[in-house]
Amino acid sequence: MAVPGSHSPDAYNLKYIAFMFSTIREDIRTVFAKDPAARSTLEILLCYPGLHALWMHRVAHYFWMHRLHFIARLLSHINRFFTNIEIHPGARIGRRFFIDHGAGVVIGETTEIGDDVLLYQGVVLGGVSLEKEKRHPTLGNRVMIGAGTIVLGPILIGDGAKVGAASLVVKDVPANSITVGVPARVGVGYSAKDISDFGHNRLPDPIADALKFIGRQIDTIEERLQAVEQIEGIKVELDRYVEDKKREIKEIFSITEEFDRGAGI
Numbered sequence: 001m002a003v004p005g006s007h008s009p010d011a012y013n014l015k016y017i018a019f020m021f022s023t024i025r026e027d028i029r030t031v032f033a034k035d036p037a038a039r040s041t042l043e044i045l046l047c048y049p050g051l052h053a054l055w056m057h058r059v060a061h062y063f064w065m066h067r068l069h070f071i072a073r074l075l076s077h078i079n080r081f082f083t084n085i086e087i088h089p090g091a092r093i094g095r096r097f098f099i100d101h102g103a104g105v106v107i108g109e110t111t112e113i114g115d116d117v118l119l120y121q122g123v124v125l126g127g128v129s130l131e132k133e134k135r136h137p138t139l140g141n142r143v144m145i146g147a148g149t150i151v152l153g154p155i156l157i158g159d160g161a162k163v164g165a166a167s168l169v170v171k172d173v174p175a176n177s178i179t180v181g182v183p184a185r186v187g188v189g190y191s192a193k194d195i196s197d198f199g200h201n202r203l204p205d206p207i208a209d210a211l212k213f214i215g216r217q218i219d220t221i222e223e224r225l226q227a228v229e230q231i232e233g234i235k236v237e238l239d240r241y242v243e244d245k246k247r248e249i250k251e252i253f254s255i256t257e258e259f260d261r262g263a264g265i
Contacts, residue, residue: 023058031098050105052083060087060089085105097117097119098118104121105123107125108135109135111139112137114143114159117143118144125137126152129154137169140161143157143162144161149168151169157173161173162179164184166182169183169184
């Protein structure tokens with residue numbers, strides 16, 4: 001490969017070295033932007049295993065792309081030993097990628113990761129096939145995957161999507177959406193600003209939202225039915241047990257925060 005406008009290998013090497021240094025500076029700025037605990041450049045250079053794993057992966061990936069597979073896998077293995085982060089050298093990773101904390105992260109061979117992606121500790125981007133084919137996830141740009149989440153198979157996580165902590169994702173996730181749960185389910189009715197403001201540990205629960213919606217619909221139906229009974233002069237004796245149970249459930253579910261955490265489910 002030659003540098004545009006030059007046929008000199010030395011010029012290409014200088015260009016490549018300049019690119020590597022600019023990327024390192026970009027990586028450091030990314031840590032400052034995504035981790036409020038970062039205090040100094042020296043601290044980032046010495047104390048961030050996620051950054052070390054990314055830098056060593058770039059070297060391993062270079063050898064992998066040049067068909068020096070054994071050297072690439074050896075570097076990947078050394079990378080895992082020192083950082084507790086396993087990134088297959090065949091994985092393709094975009095710019096401004098950040099792994100927060102990093103322990104236990106696994107990224108498979110055919111994984112593709114876009115720009116500005118954030119992963120937390122314990123994330124697995126795994127495969128479900130034994131065939132030599134695309135078998136790992138593809139993450140778009142600006143994706144966030146919460147701690148302990150497992151994403152399996154050649155599925156697509158769309159641009160701007162957020163996946164809640166400890167989720168299991170086995171289906172495609174639309175762009176600019178929120179997904180949470182086991183198996184993960186997509187939430188609806190949230191703006192791009194809402195999604196941007198949610199943290200990975202405080203994402204809304206789509207199942208809880210659905211139950212709240214059903215509860216509101218039932219209340220509406222009961223109110224309309226009572227109105228019809230009054231008009232027609234129909235008297236119905238209420239089941240005291242059912243009424244007490246309804247009151248008890250409403251007291252629990254009326255606290256939105258507790259309900260979103262799974263109270264009563």
